[in-house]
Amino acid sequence: PESDQITAGIPVLKYNKSWLLMLTQDDCEHSAYSSTWAAINGRPLSHNFFYSAEQLAVGDLPPDVFTFNKTLGSTDGTGNEIRFAFTTTLLPEVKEMELAPDVIKGYRGNNDRFKKMKKLTWNNVTEMLAYDTGIALHDVNTRSVNHRDSLLKHFDIAQRLTHHKLSGRGIKVLAEPNGNHNYLLAAMDYHPIRIMTAQNTKSGGPLVERHYPYRIDSDLEKAVLQRTFYNNTFDITAHIEAELKKEREEREGIHVGIHGTDVTFAQFLLWLNNNYGKDGDDSVWFPSFEEYYEYNYYRMNSSIDHEINGDTLRLRISLPSEQYFYYPSVTVNLSGIKYDQVRQVISNDAVTGLSYAPYEGGVMLNIDCRRLLYDRADNFVDKYLKSSTLSNRDDA
Numbered sequence: 280p281e282s283d284q285i286t287a288g289i290p291v292l293k294y295n296k297s298w299l300l301m302l303t304q305d306d307c308e309h310s311a312y313s314s315t316w317a318a319i320n321g322r323p324l325s326h327n328f329f330y331s332a333e334q335l336a337v338g339d340l341p342p343d344v345f346t347f348n349k350t351l352g353s354t355d356g357t358g359n360e361i362r363f364a365f366t367t368t369l370l371p372e373v374k375e376m377e378l379a380p381d382v383i384k385g386y387r388g389n390n391d392r393f394k395k396m397k398k399l400t401w402n403n404v405t406e407m408l409a410y411d412t413g414i415a416l417h418d419v420n421t422r423s424v425n426h427r428d429s430l431l432k433h434f435d436i437a438q439r440l441t442h443h444k445l446s447g448r449g450i451k452v453l454a455e456p457n458g459n460h461n462y463l464l465a466a467m468d469y470h471p472i473r474i475m476t477a478q479n480t481k482s483g484g485p486l487v488e489r490h491y492p493y494r495i496d497s498d499l500e501k502a503v504l505q506r507t508f509y510n511n512t513f514d515i516t517a518h519i520e521a522e523l524k525k526e527r528e529e530r531e532g533i534h535v536g537i538h539g540t541d542v543t544f545a546q547f548l549l550w551l552n553n554n555y556g557k558d559g560d561d562s563v564w565f566p567s568f569e570e571y572y573e574y575n576y577y578r579m580n581s582s583i584d585h586e587i588n589g590d591t592l593r594l595r596i597s598l599p600s601e602q603y604f605y606y607p608s609v610t611v612n613l614s615g616i617k618y619d620q621v622r623q624v625i626s627n628d629a630v631t632g633l634s635y636a637p638y639e640g641g642v643m644l645n646i647d648c649r650r651l652l653y654d655r656a657d658n659f660v661d662k663y664l665k666s667s668t669l670s671n672r673d674d675a
Contacts, residue, residue, distance in 0.1 A: 282587045285615035287594060289578040291492050293610050294356045294645065295638055296564035298522060299492050299532040300551070302365035303454050303476055303506055303568060305417055307376065309396045310540045311367040312403040318545035319363045320410055321350040321670045326542050328393035331380040332406045336666075339384040341393045347545075350673055351552035353561055355645050356610075357634040360557055362410065363548065363565040367399060368417035368454050371440035372433065376401050401444045408445065411606075413567025415452035416472070430465035438471060449603035452476070452568050454506075454536075460484030467501055471602060474572045475503045476534060490532040498579040499572060506534035512547040519555075523562075534568075570606045577609050592616065598648065607648040608632070614641040 292299055304311045313329045316322070323330070328341035352362035370376060378400055381392035404414070419433035441450055453466045455477035463485050466472040480487045490504045509515045515535055522530045537544065555563040566574070577598050584595045598607050618637035624644070626633050632647030 282585065285585060285587075285592065285613060287583045287585055287611055287613050289581065289583075289609050290612055291495070291578070292564045293566070293574050293608075294353070294361070294564060295610060295612070295643055296353065297527045297562045298519075298530050298555075298564070299571070300519070300563055300565045301506075301532070301534045301568050301571060302565075303415065303534065303536050304365060304367050304540065305454060305456070305536065305538050307368055307370040307373075307398045307417065308539050309399055309403075311365075311399050311412075312407060314540040314542070314545055315365055315367075315548075316407050316410065316412060318347065318548050319351045319365075321346060321348070321673060324542055324545055325393070328390060329395045330393055331396070331400060332402050333382050334380055334392070337382060337384050339382050339392075341390060342387070346670075347549055349552075349558075350670075351548050351556060353556045353563055353565065355634055356561075356638070356643055357636040357645065359634055363552070363556070364411040364413065364567045364570060365565075366413040366415050366452065366454070366568045367404070367407065368415045369404065369437070369441060369450070370398055370418055370420075371437040371444070372420035373398055376404075376444075405445065408448065411567060411570065413452065413569035414441070414445075414448070414450055415454045415476075415568065416450050416466075417454050418456040424459055425461050427461070427465045427468070430462060431469055434465065434469050434472070448605075451603040452572070455503075463503055473501065473601070473603075474499055474568065475501070476506045476536075476568060477503050478506060478508065478536065490534065491530070492532045493528040493530070495575060496579075498576045500576075504532075504534060506536040508536045512544060515547060516550065519551075570608075573604050573606045574609065576601070576604075577607075581609070583611065594644075596646065605649075609646055611644045611646060612638060612641060613644065614639075616642060618642050 304315060309329050317324055323340055323344035323346050325341040325344050327343055330340055350362055352360050355361050375398035378396060416437055419437050421429045421433045423429035438450060449471060451471055451473040453462060453472045453475040455462050458478060460481040463475055463477060466475055477487045485503050487503045487505050518533060553559050580599050582597045586593050600607060621642060624635055629648050630646055631649055634645045636643050
């Protein structure tokens with residue numbers, strides 16, 4: 280084909296999925312690790328107890344654990360699994376995040392070490408980050424929750440602590456706590472926070488926007504997107520099924536807010552996988568709020584140039600990274616060229632992950648430029664070599 284016959288663009292949702300679901304778990308809950316993260320990543324679940332990364336690493340687990348015997352996610356449209364990813368809020372200023380669990384493998388005198396810890400621990404968060412879990416600010420440790428200057432001061436303290444504990448990782452998401460819109464107002468003046476989520480608009484507060492991905496025409500800088508706290512998982516499934524009756528362009532992005540999670544919620548995630556994920560119709564994209572924000576930012580601000588030289592099509596894609604961006608990964612749709620015309624796809628060293636497949640008469644390319652992708656692969660292989668569990672094998 281001629282160069283002017285070919286167009287290239289980033290679709291509204293990654294992997295050309297037809298609807299979006301996100302999950303933000305508030306209050307830095309222990310269950311974010313031992314229930315939400317565990318269910319998604321094929322780890323043990325418990326009806327009555329909790330556990331932490333240190334216990335899981337050595338197999339010191341509650342007596343009633345079971346697993347779904349699979350991981351939960353979608354595919355990238357070329358057959359590769361992309362696991363569901365959610366957002367957990369942190370409370371960096373509280374000492375409870377620094378606690379460590381008791382590890383006594385084989386001890387059955389009591390189950391006290393498997394009681395719920397007061398907060399998610401830093402070690403649990405560190406492990407979750409390796410699986411693309413996103414992080415967000417929530418409450419900060421001030422009594423002056425209505426005063427902008429105090430909130431800004433504690434945003435900065437929380438950010439510095441997070442940097443220290445998570446090897447330089449920063450936070451760019453705020454999940455409004457307790458319906459207090461003063462957090463949103465303060466975050467408007469705090470540069471590192473790029474996007475926020477809240478339940479509803481309050482008098483004197485910023486507008487909370489219902490979110491329709493196919494209508495987004497901005498990079499969502501400082502936007503406040505609505506999330507919903509549902510009464511039960513049946514209400515979530517009802518909302519999903521109502522949206523899926525609409526045309527793709529009319530569907531609302533579903534953003535679930537939740538506090539503690541349990542086996543019932545894990546079963547909902549299994550239902551999602553079996554109906555709309557990799558074991559269903561594979562229609563859902565379920566990223567962290569961070570990843571969605573970054574992807575949309577790239578969609579709105581990137582540049583894609585192409586040229587043809589003989590039988591070679593050369594693409595040059597510029598992804599403008601910003602502070603605390605961690606997901607330089609996009610889908611690019613090519614039209615004007617057919618999949619069976621492609622003999623080979625190669626890239627430069629900036630690309631660490633690449634896959635492609637036919638899409639609507641053209642070609643879909645998935646391009647990942649995360650510099651640490653190889654390091655993460657080595658990490659998962661090392662874990663499997665040290666402990667040949669089924670879940671470690673799946674990770675590797």
